[in-house]
Amino acid sequence: MDYTQERVATLHDYGDADPPAPAGRAAVVVPMTDREYASLATERVFSELERVDPAAVVVPLRAPAERVPAFREWLAGFDLDLTLLWCDGPRVEGLLADAGLDGPRGKGRDVWLALGVAARHDFVVLHDADTDTYEARDVNKLLFPLADGFDFSKGYYARVENDRLYGRLFRLFYTPLVAALEDTHDHDVLDFLGSFRYALAGECGLTSEAARGLRVQREWGLEVGTLGEAFRLAGAAGVAQVDLGRYEHDHRAVSGPTGLSEMSRGVGAALLRAVADTGVDIAYDTVRERYREHATRLVDAYSADAAFNDLSYDAERERDQITTYAQAVQPPGADTRLPAWSTVSLTPGDVAAAARADAADTEE
Template sequence: MEYVQERVATLHAFGEGAPDAPTDRAAVVVPMTEREYAGLAAERVLSELEALEPARVIVPLRAPAERVGAFREWLDGFDLPLETLWCDGPRVADLLADAGLDGERGKGRDVWLALGQALREEYVVVHDADTKSYSRDYVRRLLFPLANGFDFSKGYYARVENGQLYGRLFRLFYTPLVRALRDATPDSEFLGYMAAFRYALAGEFAATSDVVASLPLQRTWGLEVGTLAAAYDAVGVDRAAQVDLGSYEHDHRAVSGPTGLSDMSRSVGAALLRATEDHGVAVDYDALPDAYRRTAESYVERYAADAAFNGLSYDRGGERRQVRTYAESIAPPGPDDRLPSWDDTDLSPAAVVEAAHADARDAAAGDVTGSTDD
């Protein structure tokens, strides 16, 4: 246990439970895909939310049309003010295209669609549904800073499960990449802010609805990093906080494959590097991959010592191979395809809800097909 403060305010969980928080004025956004259907982790999340009694729960759903009816019936079985927003129907796609917002599908796009509806409440909480250790206290902890002088909060936790260290993309890619960027530009306040978050890739954050309305969002796996960068622009360093969520266990991904960590590293890296450039840092892309590798390899030795200290298993060779794989993803970020903030679009949240519900009704009746391309 420790009590160290970072560049952003850090609220520690020294005891059991959570402080009082305005859950009755909060919308909770829980993105799901078809793999969450009737799963134990998702069941736990929704059951815990029942006991929390938030003002609203919104589930942006990415799933094939033939799964939508059963998914909605399952979600309707929970005693929650819950709204399912199917994100992959033709009306939603046409609506986005007409607004000039068509593009790549992914978690960030789903969350963005749900946030428009969530803005009806004073506070908004976003978190994943694959958390095996989920507790209603997570929402209270994320909301507490918002009622006490802060406008944005981010969750953090240690990923230690099954006798080994997880959180590989954060440990072996994000953290050493930010360190390498800071070593080259030590006076960047923005990079100091990005380095201060103890689990920058956590899917759990909360903000006031005014702040949420001002955030542009990444469409895919860069969502978490892009949200941190956008929050820096919206609230600065002094009105951001991070909160200890304690024990945390959820699904693990393979390194390779279409939704593996190597693919995710490209999106995360692009989001981070674009934001770094946007905040006045000149990135040397010729030197950065080698600087990253040197830094990441030194981290491997540190994690090996930490694992040994705690009696955990640790695969130095496997972790070094991941570093080499991640290094290949470091490149200029390319075109900016972020979705605009809700403040900066003419698209109506009500129109999104109407289109999503109509698509879902047709899907349940077998009258429509959808796409779930990532």
């Protein structure tokens, strides 16, 4: 059984950990899109949240107007203090434009809108809605470090399903890229980023102060960008990671408009920007070459690990992915992050009111 500590405090589940946690002082943010409507996984998430009984649940929704009434009716059936924040309505978009915050739309923008509303509570927990193995105690695990003096908590878990290793973007891109950066540069941020056991997990917790201070990636790269912000706001001493066991999520193809190839560009940009934010001058050509070396070494290691556990493993296919992901090792381009809520003139109350009015219009 593992009990190793990392650069950040690592809280292990040695059996059935369900620590005491201040759920009554916390808001849970669950971003959703049209595809999660009434799915079995999402039903489970909200049913388990009923057991947690947090102070509030905020659901930032990205969906066409005609789908909003069905979402409102369905979510109203759960015994939760739940706010549906429709992110695509004209009033919300007008507020963002007036504040100079219009731009690319994606999960990160939706989460940013929800964080403003949720941060009126002492603590905020953020997680996805597509987890088949979600349990009420996952929220308690994420909240416990916050009540214990940490500013940020990050979930980690194993991605092993159907006799296969998943978590490909983390295993084959994030981890070897951080290792390549550590080879070529020296900074505490690299030790920090390399300490997370599943850096691409969507599950995390924040104090309200941290939530209001967070700059947020608009699209892909939200999770990694959040780690960079955690380092800026709290440092390694203010961050913990917690063991959420084994998670089963939806899986993505490598190619296509929402595939891992596209995601790698967003994740790479967020990671490299987080490093550049600290003043590190990244040697991209050298890092790209070192990335290939580390990723290839890891394929051999995962091949052995899979064989050890009698899992199916296609080493050649994973090596092909390395070639694809290497293209994402490049300067991150323009900074389109949304600013910290603590620095903008827009108020969460205005956003909530606009989203409420936009959603009401869809009923007419």
